[in-house]
Structures are given as C-alpha cells and as structure tokens.
Amino acid sequence: MAVETLIAGGTVVTGDAMFEAAVAIDDGTIVGVGEEKALPAADHRIDASGLLVMPGIVDPHVHLAGYNTLDTYESGTAAAAAGGVTTLVNFAWQGWRPEAGEFEAGGTLTDAVERHRDRADEALIDVGFHPVVTREDPSVFEELPELVAAGITSFKIFTTDSIRLSHGFIGELFEHLSEHGAVGMAHTEDHAVCTSKTEQLRDSPDPTVYPDSRPDYAEAMAADTLVRLAVEADAKYYGVHTTSEAAVDAIETHRTDGSNVRAETCTHYTVFDRSVYDQLGNTAIMSPPLRAAGDVDAMYDGIRDGTLSVVSSDHVATTEARKRGDAWWDCHKGVNSLQTGLPVFHDEAVNKRGLSYPELVQLKCRRPARTFGMPNKGRIQPGADADIVLFDTDETYTITAEDNLSKADFSIYQDRTVTGRVEKTFVRGELVADGGEIIADSGYGNVLSREVPDWS
Template identity: 50%
Template sequence: MSVDTVVTNGTLVSSSGTVDGGVAIADGTIVAVGDESHLPAAAETVDAGGRLVMPGIVDPHVHFDGPNPLFDGPRETYEAGSEAAALGGVTTVIDFAWQGATRDGADGRRGTLRDGIAYQKRTADESLIDYGLHGTITREDPDLFAELPAIVDDGVTSFKLFTTYDWGVSNGFMGSVFDRLSELDAVAIVHTEDESVCAQRAAVLEEADRGDPTEYPASRPDYAEAMAADDALCLAVEAGCKYYGLHTSSEKAAAVIERYRREFGEELVRGETCTHYVTLDRSRYAEIGTLAQMAPPLRSSADVDALFESLSRDDLDVVSTDHVAYRRDEKEADDWWDSPYGVNGLQHSLPVFFDEAVHRRGHSPSSVVRAMAARPARLFGLEEKGTLEPGTDADLVVFDPAAQYAISAEDNASEADYSIYEGRSVRGTVVHTMVRGEFVVRDGRVVGDPGYGEFVARTRPDWQR
C-alpha cells in the first residue's frame, strides 16, 4: 500500500496526550497514525523536525464577509480572512449567516434566514479553508419557525441570538426559539448582555463626557453579562435546548454557566471564552485605546485568571476568537462610543493562547487541542474535524513550540491593519497547515489557492459523548 503523504518525526498531540510518531494521509484522509516503522510508503514525506503535530484548529466564532443587514459591518473577505486563519493553524471556521442578508441589496429586514445562508455560501467561494455556518436570528419573525427544519437538515445546526443591540430579541421570543431548537436537536448560541443595563450605563458615561477608552468597560459591566446569561440559561434548560454561551468575558458570567452546567449537565450547557479574554485585561485600553474595543469588554486581571480556572475545571469548553476585521481609521476615536465593536486576532490566536496556557501557566499542549480543536469540532457536529484519528479529515498543524517572535500588524493577512496583540512576544509558531491533506501554509507562507475550502454540513451534535 502506498499513500500520498506521511508526516514523520513529530510529537503527535491529541486531546488526551502526546506520543512520538507519524501520520499517513491518502485522498485527504488520515489513514494511519503511530510508529513510523509501521506506516506505509508515501509519494511525499514531510519531516516535522521534532515539532508538535496537532489537529487543525477549529474556530467556531468568526465574522467574515457577509454583512449584518442592520448595520454597515466590517468587510473581511473570505480570501483574506481564511489566509489569516491558515497562517494561524486554523483549518475550519464557523461563520455567521445573518437573517435577511442578500447580495442584491434587498431590504434585509424582510429577508429570510435561508437568504442569509445562501448569501454567505456564495461569498465564501474564495475561502482557503473549510467552513460551516451558524444561522443568526435578528428579529422576532414567526415565519422563522417554518424555515428551521430544512435548514438544520442542510447542515446548519446552530443558531445565534442576541439579548442586546437593536437586533436583540425578547426573552419570550427566545424561549419559543429554544423550544423549536430542542425539538430539532439543534444548538442555541447566545450573546448575553442585558441591553437595558448597558444602555443606561452608557448614557450615564456619555452625559458625564467620560469618553476615554479606559471608561468603556463600565458601559457594559460584568453583572449585565451575568444577568442576561442567567435569563437565557433558565429558558434553555426549561426547553431542554442545548445552550452554548458565547465569548464569556467575566468570572461572574462564567459562574452562571458553571451553576447551570452542574445542575442540568453538560449535555445541555456549554460555553466558550476568547483568546483575548484569557490573555489581556482592561489595561489594554490605556495602551491602544479603542483599537481594543469589543463587546463584552476586556475585564480585570482577576477575571483572566478565573476564566483560565474555568477552562481547567471544564466549566468552559472552547477558546475562540470572535474575529472581526476593521481598519485602524475605522476603529480609532477620541470617545469610545464613536468606535465600533470587534477586534481581529485569528492569525495569532493559537500562538498567543499556546504561549499563555503552556509556557506561562504550565498547562499541557493537549489542553490547547481540547479547547481549540477537539471540543469545538464535537460540540458543533464537525465529525471529521478536530482529531488525528484515522478515517477523519487530514487537517494538520505542524507547530514549533520553541520559536519566539513578536507580533506585528505588518504581517497581517487580514484586512485589518492593526493587531490587538501588537508587540506581544510569544513562544510558538505555525510552520505548516494542511487542509484535507493539502498544504495551505508551508514553512510559514500561504501556498494554498482561494476556493480550496469547502462548506461543511454539520450533524446534530451529541453532547453526551
């Protein structure tokens, strides 16, 4: 038997441990893993040079091209965003299809969720890496419920709701959505901040002319995040609906997720945080101003430590990026309320998190694989992703844990021309990235072709496994 590629001389990192060995790949699939003396001959042998060989990173929370029909959002093309992802070892992303988004400029306030999914699939045809989609619900439209079964059958098996912004929904409507998603065995993913609290705190700050970026976190306090999470979780567990808490930024919000998870089980309750929430704190606003503005905000150093503890206890499952690309001239403002929300971080997320978790806090490389590959793949029904198991997609990252570099926006593949991590020194860098057995990054350079990435239809995930 001969195969296409064998990756040799590596330390294979799974979610449960490490072992020295190699990986054999044929027709885009992993066909054998282990002792190199037992692997088949190959047309090409790739020497990992003693570095780590990990499953490709799965980021279930990115924002690429495909505007929210309710505002003029960022314009990260799939080509630029997927190149940034590949350079950071990310082989699969899950993006958002906004209810009513269309390419032809039709009124998105009347369009359907299926319109948004069709739009997103068309604009994603230049992606370098594989992608899935979340459906994003932006209004209380009863016609939505008739759309959902076919959408789930087509492989979009998770749906985002907001408790804030102009497109946030009421608790009553949210509860009805949870009832329907429970019947369909789909997943609810929720941005939780109490809109009335955030609006009131922001108004107080604006009236007092407290526009310095260091004041921004007070406009979206941690208790507002926790309050909304509590409401949403109460509705979800009553409905028996799988609930995934997005971008958890604070100890208080993490504690709410932990409480419901312990009472109702991990088969119903899961949660994520983001790389920036476990590596940066609110002092970053004094350093780079509104370039660091996202929602929820960066919190205290105590919150950073608490979120790491939640990951260590498995009370939070996933580390994502919530990647949003704006340019510096769009983000910079004298007053924080004049700056849009969202920061880019996809290209450096794996090195930053690996450095923080492994080198600075003493966690294992396997913990990184669990939080950034294995769990997001399993929780969102990406059955062939996030693992080095034979029979799954040959999505691999060769990662040098010792190489040190300083992050600079000059290296950005993203449309964003700044980095929230600017100047940060990290140990660990991506050498090669493979998607379904093909190099998309080799020796730190993009070599893949736009359009190689494919839409991945996801299954209804089983959270009890």
C-alpha cells in the same frame, strides 16, 4: 500500495495524549497513526522533527463577509490558514444586505445561508455557517427543519444591540431548536443596563471607562436568564465570548453533569485585562469588554473546571482609523486574531499558566468540532480529515500587523513576543500555508454540512 503523504518524526498531540508517531494521509484522510516503519510508504514524506503535529484549529466564532467585518472569505481564510486554523464557522446574518449596509425587513435565514454559500467559493479552508436570528419573526421556526437537514445545526441570537430578541421569543426559539437537536448560541449582555450605563458615562471621552458601560453583572444577568430559558426548553445552549467571573458563575450554577449547557471564552479575554484600554484606547474595544485582572484568572478557572470548554477568536476585521475615528461609545467593535490566536493563547496558557498540550487540543480543536457537529474535524485518528498543524514550540517571534493577511490593518497583539509558531497548515492533506505564506489557491476550502451534534 503507497499513500500520498507521511508526516513523520514529530510528536503527535491528541485530546488525550502526546506521543512520537507518524501520520499517514491518503485522499485527504488520515489512514494511519503510528511508528513510521509500520506505516505504508508515501509519495511525499514531510519531516516534522522537533515539531508538534496537532489537529488543525476549529474556530467556531468568526466574522467574515458580513455585518461588522471587512474580511472576505478569501482574506479571512488566508489569515486563518496562516494561523493554523483549518475549519471555521462563520455567521450568516438574517436580512443583512452588504450592498445596502443595513438589515432588510423580510430577509430569511435561508437567504442568508445561500448568500454565504456563494461567497464561500473563495474559502481556502473548510467553513460552516451559523445563521443569526435578527428579528422576532416566527417564520424562522418553519425554516429550521430544512436548514438542519442541510447541515446548518447551530443558530445565534443576541440579547443586546439593535438585533436583540425578547426573552419570550428566545424561549420559543429554544423550544424549536430543542426539537431539532440544534444548538442555540447566545451573546448575553443585558441591553437596558448597557444602554443606561453607556448614557451615564458619555461625559467621559476616555475609553478606559468603556468596561463600565457594559458591566460584568449585565453579562451575568443575561447569561443567567438565557441559560434558564435553554434549560427549560431542554435546548443545547452555547454561551459565546464569556468574559467575567460573574458570568462564569452564572453559567456554572445551571450546568450539571450531562446538561446541555456549554460556553466559550475568546483569546483576548484569556490574555488581557481592562488596563489595555489605557494603552490601546479604542483599538482594543470589542463587546463584551476586557475586564479586571481577576476575571482573566477566572477564565482559566472556568477552563479547568469545564465551565468554559472552547477558546475561539471572535475575529472581526476592521481598520485602526475606523476604530479611532469615533468616540468610544460609537467605535466599531471587534478585533482580529485568526492569524495570531493559536500562538498567543499557546504562549499565555501553556507557556505561562501550565495548560497541557492535550488540553490545548481539547479547547481549540476537539471540543469545538464535537460541539458543532463536525466529527471528522479536530482529531488525529484514522478516518478523520487530514487537517493538521505543524507547530514549533521553541520558536520565539514578535507579532506585527505588517504580517496580517486579514484586511484588518492593526493587531492588539502588536509587538507582543511569543514563543511557539505555526510552521505548516494542512487542510485535508493539502499544504495550504507554510511559514506564514499561503501555498494553496483560494477556493480549496469546502462548505461543511454539519451533523446534529451529540452532546451526551
């Protein structure tokens, strides 16, 4: 019996190895990996000669259709598909009312998830949700069992900004998450320090001071506190967007073999230091900020020693006018990179800093899938979903926001020349993007029911 598709002639990259092989796909699933002549005939043969055949990127940190972002599921997942991302996990903010543009006092996590389920109808790639706990209401503890049973197995909290939670409440939440095996994801910056430093620096209108308003030690202080709370509760802890050597050290101190402490960094912290604020001003403002050059190096040290196990995008869609319209302390934070994250990180990490392709697959595919309970994602093996990227390691091109499929109209990587380009993106065997063009219809994506992850 013939299978539907054979991707042949390329070099398969897994989290462990690279080898010449063909990949047989039937009914959206990988059914064979090996020598072409040993695999069944196919209705469609895709020639991957000269290309890497990688698992699709699994991006666990994305902002679509909600608080702080202009992208809908349609525009955001189109940008993702063009960038080789085949699965993303988006935030569902408790109480966020998009119509009102504010948080509603009585909103539940369950409402937030249901609202996203409706909107995700137009997703092109597969999506999941992390609910964000935005206020100290113990009723969220009662929502957890049903949410976890429904495949919502990770929850985010903040230590700063208006939606911050107290350490006492966070500790209690971690105890409940621990009971259900769910993951606690934390944005860690000390709120009081960031508020006070921001006040002190308001005399200076120049955005180059922005990193000093949210200093590395404030990030490390909050990371240290939250990791301690998670370890006490024996909860799975995932630190989001780690930016500084100080924070890596704080996390590393508490991470022991077999521990439940994990952390990510994001593309921009692996390529840019704070000197970028001199050139790009407010456009490059995200929180936490870009740091010193030594901190960029520390991200790679953290990647190499395992403290940082994932590189995500923290994609936020906004316009350049909106970013430039305010003083740096009021500026809309966040940058878009779903479409450019793989080529930019590949060029910096593999081409310039010598990271291997299997390590790239671990950081961007395999570990995010395992960390967040998606065993069929992020791997090229029989039985896995046929989420595959054909990547040309030799093609050099210059990034421009004119190509953006996101609603964001700028890119902090504007005019950056990179070597390595996404050629084709397949989601469950279907070609969804080809040469930067979207091929499949929006709505092809599925909403994922995730497992309670096994971190052993």
